[in-house]
Amino acid sequence: MRRRDQSKRKRQSSGAEIAKKSLNDSDSRGHLQSLNDNEPLAEISREAVCKIPSHANKISSSGKSMHGGYINSDSIGIAKCVPERNDKEVLDPTVRWKTSETAGCSQISMRSEEGKCKGAGLGNNKEEIDDLDWEDGSIANLGSTDNMPVTIELNVTPDSARQKRTRRASAADKDLAELVHKVHLLCLLARGRLIDSACDDPLIQASLLSLLPTHLLKISSVEIFSTKDLHPLVSWFHNNFLVRNLTSSKRSFPSLAAALESHEGSPEEIAALLVALFRALKLTTRFVSILDVASLKPDLENSNPSRSAASKPNKGIFNASTLMVSRPKQDSSSPEKSIHFHQREDACETSYGRSRESKECCTRRHIACVAGDLSDRVSDPLPFGEENNISEACISGKSQEPIRKGNLEFQMQLEMALSATAIKTQESEMESCAKGSSSHSLNFSSPFNRLRRIINEESPTSPDGISVAVGSIKVGSPLYWAEVYCGRETLTGKWVHVDAVNFIIDGEQKVEAMAHACKTSLRYVVAFAGQGAKDVTRRYCMKWHKIASQRVDSIWWDAVLAPLRKLEAGATGGMDVLEGHGKNSSVESDSSNTFFHTRSSLEDIELETRALTEPLPTNQQAYKNHQLYAIEKWLTRYQVLRPKGPILGFCSGHPVYPRTCVQTLKTKERWLREGLQVKANEHPVKELKRSVKPYNVQVSEADDGVGNDSEEYIKLFGKWQLEPLCLPHAVNGIVPKNERGQVDVWSEKCLPPGTVHLRLPRVFSVAKRLDIDYAPAMVGFEFRNGRSYPVFDGIVVCTEFKDAILEAFTEEEERREAEEKRRNETQAMSRWYQLLSSIVTRQRLNNRYGQSVVSEKSSDIQPMNSNIQIGGSQDTNQTFGCQIEDTGDTDLNVSSAAPSNIHEHAFLKEYESFDEESSVLTKRCHCGFSVQVEEL
């Protein structure tokens, strides 16, 4: 019962989560067309996304009905608010059912996400809200919160909460999570392509060029440029376009035109505009995005963002964020209420997964505090009374939760906040740019810029006077940036990272730390160009072992990206052959030069090199599944180190070896399946004690109580002890068999030379009849009743008999089919006879014992002659060839329609009628007799 409840809860939450995902995607949909009307990929992606929510909703439907069924979802999983009895509304994505094991739905606690309860007389203290008893269902002032998202939680006892924690994901959960992950990945890829194509818009590019000061236009005339040439350009862009939190904006999908017009936009739009600007200046540029995709692992506990708050009612993240960061005031009349919630989240562009809420809150919390601290230090007072508000926010934050100091996250946030708020003149900035220090990536903005940037859309109208953290979005996780190809950077050129949002140039090594500080995972970093895409995660992720397990199956991912990579390479000149000395130019392929590189292949080499030169992890557990390194401690018992060296380093005193030294051991039988056999005179590398004794050994032991040592150990061999399988050749039409008189056909490699495997049903009988030697083909095992049973499929025969057997088999099958047909016909005839006999008998009985029954019941069986023939004639005038002679002892009341007592029914075509619905053909004789035939 508990398991069922947990399962239901899980399904509910995943359903809600998926609905939420699709909501965001559907949210974006309305704007897709504005970017590219002819883009079918978006449609395909959308359909794929819609399938999953509907699947999940199907699963969760039982849970809904159990709880009263007030939650509705439409076909694509978008939540609808359906009024409940007490004028409450349930917003699907934030609803989570918690079934109390004992009391069931005993208590409903409602929580206002937006803190509106505060103003509605429910008190400022979150604890008060949580402690309120809603048992009677009357909730004060809820009438005014018609569109307010609320979370309904059924009371959970501490015990059940604990039990739930121990529940783990099932295989189905994992499958679903993987499916969601893949679909989400595809959606984000599609989104990236849309943004990328928008960057190519000539109108946008021309508009950007028109804004650009003339002295900056000269970069387009520089054929080969370096990182420092980009500084003035990026600096100008940084100062003229500001990143804005567009939580309550009309547009939720990027619109470059709107961003260009207003000189402000989301981080995505700003990054895209920079890409457009670079492309307008004829620089080879990619739009790069972190695909912050839903988790690959099922997330049972944290799938709902408010879970952490629920588990920690007094100092949860939710509470802290509610007090410290005012969420946008919701328009109670807005029909897109549910969407609005996601728009806010979208502002941070974080994942839909478990860390979404915590990420957002964490970021905002820290920024608020950092900004608050700064307000004390920075001499220039903040405009719009921000200072006080921020201080208040921070103080209130401090009172609830101490600020974390001294860690990387704090430092990163501080740095980023400084870049947004500290005083720095435009001149000095330009100076620093001119110096061209690539290491100096975090430059400070001008005061003017700071003032502009500090404006947050919600701040001035914040209802409770608590400021939204200034620039929180701007200084959030780096999610979008540009990559510009600089020919002068290295010998062969280099893709240079340019982050306009955070004003970082050539800071690829900083991305990981910054993303980490904002709880964003660098699982997929994809560069878009020319409608194509390329995975460049390796360039930015130094700790690959940390993300490897969070990435989807690489074969699938590579297959997805394969066509996109070609497009990308084509658009960025990646297919052009490069000459040395950093001069990239398209040259004719020189047939005499057999060794040349394209830009794309050089980048591949660079990324591959990074993959092979990952630094040694500092913790032992990272070596457990590390692709490059291994320590002996974490090897399984089927693994050995051979050769045992070289030692690449040490971790906690354990020597670190290359993963290539790890060899997998298998038993002789296992190697056999791969078409390999152990060489003669090779001794097992390892012998393991057998945990499960073979069945026959168990029996023999039970009999005599003496074990067989050779059977008790599993002998393991390494790959270096093997040679290709050498089976005895078939001689004189005799198939070489094993000790059981069969052939184990694990694969084609396991077939003895000169033999062939015929996987046909009943083929053994043919071989037997032809007196040809054969062996049953064992193809695997079936595990039933705690034991394994061999599975046979077809036979193995010598090749020379193959044709003869196939020919005989074909004949045999034809004969068998004919026999079967004959048998079926006989059976059909017999059944017809039985049917008509019963009709006759029934008629006799009716005639003898009651006329009324006849009139009532046999509407479709007309008065008839008892002389019936059964036959298979297909003629127009069908007759039944089997006659049932009336013995004359019955007193048949023959209908007037019947022409005579001795009458052979003739079923003419023109009297037939066919009922389409029931597929019943009614045949009628002119005498009035009718027979209904059901067509098969």
Added chain:
DNA sequence: TTGTCAGATTTTCCTTTGCCGAAC
């Protein structure tokens, strides 16, 4: 607060070559 580690717990994977009796 976060990361690491060891131990505990849960889930998944691997194991691997019949017998008996009723019906036909």
Added chain:
DNA sequence: CGTTCGGCTTTGGAAAATCTGACA
């Protein structure tokens, strides 16, 4: 009387994954 076919009973240990708590 021989052949066919369905039901029987439902392992259990190791590895892998994950959780927990202590500690730095």
